[in-house]
Amino acid sequence: MTTGLYRFRARLIAALALLALLANLAPGGAFAAPSISTQAKGAALMDVASGRLLYSSNGDTPMRIASLTKIMTAIVAIEHGKLDGMVKTGKRAVGKEGSSIYLQLGEEMSLSNMLYGLMLRSGNDAATAIAEHVGGSEEGFVHLMNEKAAMLGLTHTQFRNPHGLDEEGHFSSPNDLARLAAYALKNKDFAAIVSTRVKDVPNPHEKWSYRWQNKNKMLAMYEGADGVKTGYTKKALRCLVSSATRNGQKLVAVTINDGDDWRDHQQLLDWGFGHFPLRTLAEKGQPIQGITQVAGQPFRYPLEESEAAGIQSKLELIPAIGERFELGERGKLLFYLNGSLIGSIPVYEPDSPLLTAGG
Structure with a gap:
């Protein structure tokens, strides 16, 4: 498989896996948080x-x-x-x-x-x-x-x-x-x-x-x-x-x-x-479906239930050179909410020493 096809397949699988995970975050249907106000200026x-x-x-x-x-x-x-x-x-x-x-x-x-x-x-x-x-x-x-x-x-x-x-x-x-x-x-x-x-x-x-x-x-x-x-x-x-x-x-x-x-x-x-409770979008060491790499860190973010459908992910691979690549880092998984970047975590090989060292 060529590098370009690998990247496309990896990104697609990662996005699909994340969406499947997020589907479980809003049981019973989504809703919008009610408004709130204060007496403050x-x-x-x-x-x-x-x-x-x-x-x-x-x-x-x-x-x-x-x-x-x-x-x-x-x-x-x-x-x-x-x-x-x-x-x-x-x-x-x-x-x-x-x-x-x-x-x-x-x-x-x-x-x-x-x-x-x-x-x-x-x-x-x-x-x-x-x-x-x-x-x-x-x-x-x-x-x-x-x-x-x-x-x-x-x-x-x-x-x-x-x-x-x-x-x-x-x-x-x-x-x-x-x-x-x-x-x-x-x-x-x-x-x-x-x-x-x-x-x-x-x-x-x-x-x-x-x-x-x-x-x-x-x-x-x-x-x-x-x-x-x-x-x-x-x-x-x-x-x-x-x-x-x-x-x-x-x-x-x-x-x-x-x-x-x-x-x-x-x-x-x-x-x-x-x-807006913290919702777990990834756990450290969690396998990414369809590829051999795993999430290098946990990722949690405050989301109301109706926002789960607005989460997307994108896998970015790093060049196959350098010390971190040698230690098993393969890229990072970026998380987006309605198109805006909200955070990212590294992606490692399962046996990477970076995984046990905390990245």
Whole structure:
């Protein structure tokens, strides 16, 4: 068989096999997910692993975001600082207006503990101290924040400070905040901090320790909740980013200027888990019918039932040269939803060492 015929046959078989698999995903007929709404000025809901935006209302509109800013502050500090390094509180941090953990001038605390104060109690003094420690100055740290926003493709976001107090030119959008939170939640240190309900931290001034209770009530009121951050200023009003994990799927919800945010977030998350569960399109090692190769990785994607018929696949072969070919890689299987690429996985020979090594 010629190479061209082999490729055509392989692609056809792979597509047919995938469609047969997907036919079992929607028993009882397909349906469209019902609409949902919130009281928010802007809102978004995203599947964290895939980055798929499941719901958006005014999602790309720049808005004041209050202490949701601290999501970026925390992840930049984690990535650029040392968690066991000691942060010394300077003059600009002491007595910072708004929410506070009441740091004293010259007080030292590990960056790790300072981040708990930042995210659980929304300490504006902690934000300033962290910024000066990690960035050399508050201005230097804000530069790192905007640099990170550009790297993540947050095109409707601009930071002017590390704490979120109202300032002209300081804004983000619901969709950008969902992308930012999804990115940050993949960092184990960030995820551990924002999922903590209560944190005890050594107090250098007294015999008793600081005890910080998380302001995020979703952690106690919603099954599977594991983050992320509250926010409020007189101009931004109530803001909230929450996350939750159920059945191996993590979702992140965002609302800005929402007077009923606790209720809206529960409804958004329920709607997402109910109508866009993760569907398995391939398992690692799964044979591809008609050819000898197998799927090199699992592939799961959030889909509502009516979307199963819109899934297509395409097999792309790699040249028969190079180290990865020698190790048994033969190409990749690309997945499309209604013509748009949603992901891909490698295709290996069944005895490939890449299969056992995880690719």
